[in-house]
Amino acid sequence: MISDQLAEILGNKIIAYLITAAIPLFLFLVPYALYAVYAERKVSAFMQDRIGPNRVGPKGLLQTIADILKLIQKEDIIPKSADKPIFVMAPYVVFMGTFAAFAAIPFSSVFIGSNINLGVFYIMAVSSFSVIGILMAGWAGNNKYSLYGAMRSVAQIVSYEVPALLAIVSAVMVIGTLNLNEISEMQTARFWNWWIFGGPLQGIQKFLLIVPMLVAFVIFFVASLAEVNRTPFDIPEAESELVAGFHTEYTGMKFAIFFLAEYGNMFVVSAISTAIFFGGWQSPFGYLGNSFSIPLLVPIEQVFWFLFKSLSLVLVQMWLRWTLPRLRVDQLMAVCWKYLTPYAFVNLVLIGIISLI
Amino acid sequence: MKEYLKNTWLGIYTILVGMRVTLRHLFKPKVTIQYPDERLELPERARNRLYVNIDDCIGCDQCARACPVDCIEIETVKAVPGEDLGVTSNGKRKALWVTKFDIDIAKCCYCSLCVWPCPTECIWMTDVYEYSEYNRENLIYHFSNLSPEEAEQKKLNYQKFEDEKARQKAFAQQASAQQVNKESGTQN
Numbered sequence: 001m002i003s004d005q006l007a008e009i010l011g012n013k014i015i016a017y018l019i020t021a022a023i024p025l026f027l028f029l030v031p032y033a034l035y036a037v038y039a040e041r042k043v044s045a046f047m048q049d050r051i052g053p054n055r056v057g058p059k060g061l062l063q064t065i066a067d068i069l070k071l072i073q074k075e076d077i078i079p080k081s082a083d084k085p086i087f088v089m090a091p092y093v094v095f096m097g098t099f100a101a102f103a104a105i106p107f108s109s110v111f112i113g114s115n116i117n118l119g120v121f122y123i124m125a126v127s128s129f130s131v132i133g134i135l136m137a138g139w140a141g142n143n144k145y146s147l148y149g150a151m152r153s154v155a156q157i158v159s160y161e162v163p164a165l166l167a168i169v170s171a172v173m174v175i176g177t178l179n180l181n182e183i184s185e186m187q188t189a190r191f192w193n194w195w196i197f198g199g200p201l202q203g204i205q206k207f208l209l210i211v212p213m214l215v216a217f218v219i220f221f222v223a224s225l226a227e228v229n230r231t232p233f234d235i236p237e238a239e240s241e242l243v244a245g246f247h248t249e250y251t252g253m254k255f256a257i258f259f260l261a262e263y264g265n266m267f268v269v270s271a272i273s274t275a276i277f278f279g280g281w282q283s284p285f286g287y288l289g290n291s292f293s294i295p296l297l298v299p300i301e302q303v304f305w306f307l308f309k310s311l312s313l314v315l316v317q318m319w320l321r322w323t324l325p326r327l328r329v330d331q332l333m334a335v336c337w338k339y340l341t342p343y344a345f346v347n348l349v350l351i352g353i354i355s356l357i
Numbered sequence: 358m359k360e361y362l363k364n365t366w367l368g369i370y371t372i373l374v375g376m377r378v379t380l381r382h383l384f385k386p387k388v389t390i391q392y393p394d395e396r397l398e399l400p401e402r403a404r405n406r407l408y409v410n411i412d413d414c415i416g417c418d419q420c421a422r423a424c425p426v427d428c429i430e431i432e433t434v435k436a437v438p439g440e441d442l443g444v445t446s447n448g449k450r451k452a453l454w455v456t457k458f459d460i461d462i463a464k465c466c467y468c469s470l471c472v473w474p475c476p477t478e479c480i481w482m483t484d485v486y487e488y489s490e491y492n493r494e495n496l497i498y499h500f501s502n503l504s505p506e507e508a509e510q511k512k513l514n515y516q517k518f519e520d521e522k523a524r525q526k527a528f529a530q531q532a533s534a535q536q537v538n539k540e541s542g543t544q545n
Binding site: 043045046047048049050051054218319320322323324335339343 | 365369372375378379382384385386387391
């Protein structure tokens with residue numbers, strides 16, 4: 001693990017951990033969020049036969065940087081009737097939930113913030129922490145739209161955690177571990193060893209697992225869409241009904257942090273599905289570093305594959321966003337409790353039976 | 358139960374159909390026209406900013422009379438004998454100095470009614486459509502090619518000529534009156 005090596009070099013564990021914590025934030029999360037916003041705008045534009053941002057920089061590549069510079073300059077407005085401490089704290093709480101999840105995401109076999117045995121559980125637990133931040137933001141803004149958005153968001157996230165966790169539990173039942181690094185390691189060699197294709201199992205069990213695993217993935221993917229408040233489950237920030245939902249009253253940098261957290265969350269849920277279902281940092285077909293016997297190249301390739309897979313899933317999320325209209329509140333609950341949860345349960349039982357064979 | 362499974366299937370299937378549609382549009386050519394850089398070609402008879410070729414204008418005032426919103430103002434001064442104003446491009450002799458040819462384009466309703474009556478085809482609609490101004494006075498276009506001093510000069514000239522004519526006429530009248538007087542005097 002990189003943090004241990006750093007600790008050896010620096011001779012101080014705390015500094016080493018701080019550095020390992022800062023790497024994904026500054027090297028990945030911030031540029032990723034900037035360019036995810038850009039990608040989102042481009043994807044939406046292309047899907048609507050438009051061009052999208054193309055004025056700032058070549059092909060508009062500097063557009064989001066200009067936007068963030070503008071947001072930094074903006075006045076930080078705190079409404080008079082807002083609950084000030086909570087109002088100020090809320091965006092950071094939301095972001096903390098997102099960022100804490102990065103600790104257990106296995107970017108490569110040597111770079112994982114914390115190689116804990118409860119990785120999946122930890123991420124699921126900590127990422128639902130942002131619900132509190134969202135409710136804080138909605139409540140402290142003292143605005144009826146914010147509160148509506150926050151209430152909807154909480155109702156949505158709490159209910160969609162059930163199918164999401166059931167889908168993950170059903171997958172973990174066969175996998176046999178919660179450590180994300182070990183899960184990734186398992187799905188080695190070729191892509192047919194990914195858990196979505198039945199994992200590295202042998203014989204009939206593998207073939208029987210393909211369909212339930214696919215169902216588990218779809219359930220988890222849909223539920224995770226709802227958890228990160230993306231369209232078609234974006235009723236918490238439904239622009240046409242609630243102005244902007246829970247972050248209506250926020251301006252400037254605080255607003256930007258909400259955005260950062262949203263895009264970070266998108267990546268986190270994609271990273272979990274990548275690690276569990278799509279082989280994590282494993283390459284779908286061997287490593288160039290191994291075939292040319294350059295062992296140093298392997299971890300870099302692993303980072304590439306992990307980011308490639310996760311960002312592809314993020315792209316699918318964007319694709320869905322610009323395809324589907326927003327669900328009504330009752331439809332949202334119906335999808336969760338009447339469809340996803342029963343299917344997740346059936347899937348759980350099925351996978352349980354298969355894993356007994 | 359059957360209904361339930363059907364709903365599930367429909368949900369998944371319709372989402373996939375929708376995703377296929379958006380995916381197709383992802384690779385379609387874009388319809389956006391980057392306006393200031395590229396422009397749509399206007400139709401042949403598009404009506405935009407008015408233009409007057411003052412060299413061809415004979416000052417007949419027909420356009421101003423045709424204008425339903427009275428946005429054209431023309432003042433003319435007759436040329437005095439000896440001044441040659443030349444001919445228009447279609448061979449009409451010009452006999453009037455156009456001292457003022459103002460079009461208040463802010464009032465213009467782009468009906469094109471002023472274009473048709475012009476005998477020398479010197480007023481027409483161009484394809485220029487970007488002429489917004491910060492100041493409303495700038496929207497009054499002065500087409501006359503005479504400077505105010507020149508216009509004043511022409512007016513003065515004509516006035517002089519008129520005076521001269523009137524004087525001569527008066528003189529002639531006087532003379533004839535005297536003649537008559539004389540004749541009558543001799544008669545008496």
